[in-house]
Amino acid sequence: MMPSTMQDRPLTITEIFKYGRKVYADSQVVTFMGDDSRRATFAEVADRVEKLAAALTRLGLQADDRVGTFCWNNQEHLEAYFAIPCMGAVLHTLNLRLFPEQLSYIINHAADRFIIVDDSLVPLLARVVKDLTTVEKFIVVGNGDATALGDVLRYEDLLEAEQTGFPWPELDERQAAAMCYTSGTTGNPKGVVYSHRSNYLHSFGACSASTFGFNENDKILPIVPMFHANAWGLPYATWMSGADFLMPNRFLQAEPLCKFIADERPTFSGAVPTIWNDILRYAEDNPVDFSSLRMIICGGSAVPRSLMEKFEQRHNVRIIQAWGMTETSPLAAIAYPPTGCPPEEEMEWRVKTGRIKMGVELRLMDGDRELPWDGESVGEIEVRGVWITGAYYGDDAPEKFHEGWLKTGDVGTVNRQGYIQITDRSKDVIKSGGEWISTVELENTIMGHPEVIEAAVIGVPDDKWDERPLACVVIKQGSHTSAEQLRDYLSDKVAKWWIPERWSFINEVPKTSVGKFDKKVLRARREHGELEIVEAK
Numbered sequence: 001m002m003p004s005t006m007q008d009r010p011l012t013i014t015e016i017f018k019y020g021r022k023v024y025a026d027s028q029v030v031t032f033m034g035d036d037s038r039r040a041t042f043a044e045v046a047d048r049v050e051k052l053a054a055a056l057t058r059l060g061l062q063a064d065d066r067v068g069t070f071c072w073n074n075q076e077h078l079e080a081y082f083a084i085p086c087m088g089a090v091l092h093t094l095n096l097r098l099f100p101e102q103l104s105y106i107i108n109h110a111a112d113r114f115i116i117v118d119d120s121l122v123p124l125l126a127r128v129v130k131d132l133t134t135v136e137k138f139i140v141v142g143n144g145d146a147t148a149l150g151d152v153l154r155y156e157d158l159l160e161a162e163q164t165g166f167p168w169p170e171l172d173e174r175q176a177a178a179m180c181y182t183s184g185t186t187g188n189p190k191g192v193v194y195s196h197r198s199n200y201l202h203s204f205g206a207c208s209a210s211t212f213g214f215n216e217n218d219k220i221l222p223i224v225p226m227f228h229a230n231a232w233g234l235p236y237a238t239w240m241s242g243a244d245f246l247m248p249n250r251f252l253q254a255e256p257l258c259k260f261i262a263d264e265r266p267t268f269s270g271a272v273p274t275i276w277n278d279i280l281r282y283a284e285d286n287p288v289d290f291s292s293l294r295m296i297i298c299g300g301s302a303v304p305r306s307l308m309e310k311f312e313q314r315h316n317v318r319i320i321q322a323w324g325m326t327e328t329s330p331l332a333a334i335a336y337p338p339t340g341c342p343p344e345e346e347m348e349w350r351v352k353t354g355r356i357k358m359g360v361e362l363r364l365m366d367g368d369r370e371l372p373w374d375g376e377s378v379g380e381i382e383v384r385g386v387w388i389t390g391a392y393y394g395d396d397a398p399e400k401f402h403e404g405w406l407k408t409g410d411v412g413t414v415n416r417q418g419y420i421q422i423t424d425r426s427k428d429v430i431k432s433g434g435e436w437i438s439t440v441e442l443e444n445t446i447m448g449h450p451e452v453i454e455a456a457v458i459g460v461p462d463d464k465w466d467e468r469p470l471a472c473v474v475i476k477q478g479s480h481t482s483a484e485q486l487r488d489y490l491s492d493k494v495a496k497w498w499i500p501e502r503w504s505f506i507n508e509v510p511k512t513s514v515g516k517f518d519k520k521v522l523r524a525r526r527e528h529g530e531l532e533i534v535e536a537k
């Protein structure tokens, strides 16, 4: 092999950190406080990052040690995002909404030594404290009562005692930088360990013009939590591009979010569909100002066409759909229409799940047989690439890997140009009379009905067809829409045999810890006879 003449510098988060602090020293990090915001420049945040690294070192934190964060999206969380990986330790973002057993499981499994916890979240963490086997210190952000955690350290006291100018170590780009557990829809959550290299490359991918196209003029509002798959890569992408970073803290309801958007004027925001749905409903009865937003990124579950259309028609805001998983860092595909597409056809492309990104290889499989990218063949999507996990931390899970590829559990088609259309997660599929019904498509079509707020479809046993869909719908307050009317509505929109006979009108679709429809809970409710089901023909 002929050696290149290129320098061999490691791809590390430290490089991103040093670059942003120097070149974009005046860019801003803004944290919402409910009424107003607190702000710091990148330079000020960087000084605090160095002090945090110094403090953690003084407390005895060593290379590869894990530090959990139990925090909202705020400035201190961003500081941890840099200090911990750049000092050679491992940032472990903890999902605030896990069940207590899952939370203690992941903290113990990752062997977190310290946990940085927001004072408002102390009571939540205190519920599991007696079950934690590895945690030595709690570091509390804020001055609130923390007696429930015993002896604690205070974040600001620690920083106060330190100087800036931390001597960042030279790191191996392949070493662990951060970890995140999936929310464990079946069995225990599984840990994914990101490297410096994977984060670095993923951040470039996120910034590229074919993904989010960030630059210094942007103001990025991550509503997606920083514990949900690295807030979709936004924290490092911000720092790399010099965009301001606007964080909503614990104010995640539609009303304060809309105030924050009007006050701080983000150009870009990201969240799961349920959040945008709430915001849309709030905006029906309240004045809002979304004029600053050049685009919204939405994913985590299929984005209903009706949601995209309403945002565009009523607020002139463009929602772009993306697809990914904790296991894929997460960005794997994004649904921009292809070049030359006439405006009236754009929506047909934007409702697709996304076009596979450079850096991610994809194949469509039917067991061991590879299927063509013809937009018709339906199979399971497998991916591999530099920011795709090749294993789970301390958990074999051979069923999730196949010849070096990650089995995503997502079923769908891929067309010639690399556009994916997911029809289901494999655990949600419905097979009726030997044929698949796409719950994703059925739900999104039902949600297009003007009186419907949410719809989740699950499979139920059926004597004649083996399995049939049951539609669980939330309709607007005061609406009298019936199952017959909804069936009528579907009659010219989906295949006749897809139209559910069984309907359940519920108050709310249960959500997972990251805000997706929790069909597992719906299935259990049905099995226990807790859903009132009407039959319509």
Ligand code: ADP
Pocket: 182, 183, 184, 185, 229, 298, 299, 300, 301, 302, 303, 321, 322, 323, 324, 325, 326, 327, 353, 408, 409, 410, 422, 424, 425, 512, 514, 516
């Ligand atoms: P969890 O597994 O806890 O839901 P993840 O966010 O890692 O957490 O979930 C990844 C899964 O979310 C994907 O495998 C896919 O099923 C679903 N998903 C993400 N984005 C989309 C999308 N745009 N359309 C359909 N499904 C999506």
